[in-house]
Amino acid sequence: MDQLTDLKAILHSHRANLYYLEYCRVMQKDGRVLYLTEASKQNLYYNIPIANTTVLLLGTGTSITQAAMRMLAQAGVLVGFCGGGGTPLLMATEVEWLTPQSEYRPTQYLQGWLSFWFDDAKRFEAGKHIQQARINYLGRVWGKDRDLQSEGILLESSQLKTALTRYSDRLDTAEKSADLLLAEAQLTKSLYKFIVQSVSFGDFKREREGTDKANAFLNHGNYLAYGLAATTLWVLGIPHGFAVMHGKTRRGALVFDIADLIKDAIILPWAFICAKEGATEQEFRQQCLQAFTDHKSLEFMFEQVKQLALRGDPEEEIVQ
Known part of the structure; x- marks a missing residue:
């Protein structure tokens, strides 16, 4: 070899x-x-x-x-x-x-992605699929992560169940991408409120330019998720501009779509837990990376993107 x-x-x-x-x-x-x-x-x-x-x-x-x-x-x-x-x-x-220019890139995933991307209805359905997978993954992670459960983040909470059920209903009734974006914003607001109350964080206001630890950790953690999303798309050979939800005019929008799969499940709770405990930036980053490994975040991203790209393709998929 x-x-x-x-x-x-x-x-x-x-x-x-x-x-x-x-x-x-x-x-x-x-x-x-x-x-x-x-x-x-x-x-x-x-x-x-x-x-x-x-x-x-x-x-x-x-x-x-x-x-x-x-x-x-x-x-x-x-x-x-x-x-x-x-x-x-x-x-x-x-x-x-x-990116390595000598690397072989299978075209199967790109061709599969483009087979539906130019169809507005199919692209919209792909966006719904990603958002449904997002809350499914959240349920899977929060349902078995004992560290999160010890911090009071419990999947059986009536407040959380209500928020997730309402979001699923909105996904079912959504008719266009704007509906998905609105439903996502409402879900995010509900999850922020749930986490803040669950970990007894105190007052919080989401400000992307904020200098407090919670906002800084959320920004930092989101970029870690963007890195995993970019890696997934790069390996499968799908350009970042072929977004299904966050807008067709933004060059890297598909990275944001794919990062959505894991942000709520991992970045959101640990940003507040680490901020409450006064963790350093390095400690927060290490916690996120460990959670990515424990819950196979990168593998989950690969699974979801490949499922979307290969829908209706009877040929055996290429393993990455």
Whole structure:
């Protein structure tokens, strides 16, 4: 088995690691990708297990060598430059992804996606499917996560059941994308209220430019979800502009659609729990990444996107 095959042995949907690095140099050394940090008396090298890594985010004060990029490309790792803390600061919307150009991309998923995307009715149904999968995943995660349950987030709460039932009913009666967006906004408001009360957080107002910990953690966590969504679409070869709900005129809108699958289930509760406990940004990020792994978030995203892309396709799907 050649080196390229070895590096790609782990499926993208099963890889465990997502790295954010700052103030270091990423390089290739002895057939491995390492990052170098400068300590007071010595240089410290740390290994990056690229065969088990989906995303490498390079933040403030980082650089990377051509040799390291070559190995990352061979392993199919998505590389991006971002602002401090893993959150893109320039215009607060974009990460510039660097994708391996030698990577083989199956066209099956793109062709399947486009087979329904130009049909308004079918595209609308795909949006409904994503939103239904979103609350199904939330029920699955909150129903078995003991850490969340110990914080008072209980799936059997009458308040939560009412909010989810109302949302399902609105999905059934929705007739256009604007209806979905309105229903989503109402659900989000209800979930914020439920979480705040469940964890005894106190007063809260959602402000994307807010500097308090809860708002900062929500922003940061959402970008982590966007990273997983972008990774899923990149591996399957579906351009980010083919959105089904968040608007056809926004270049990365499909990333927001797919990130919806996991944001409420994982980012929302942990943002408030970590803020209440006074966690650091690093601690919050580690908690989110662990939750992604525990609840197989990336694998779930792959499953849902592939289901939508391959609807009505009798051929055997290509495993990613």
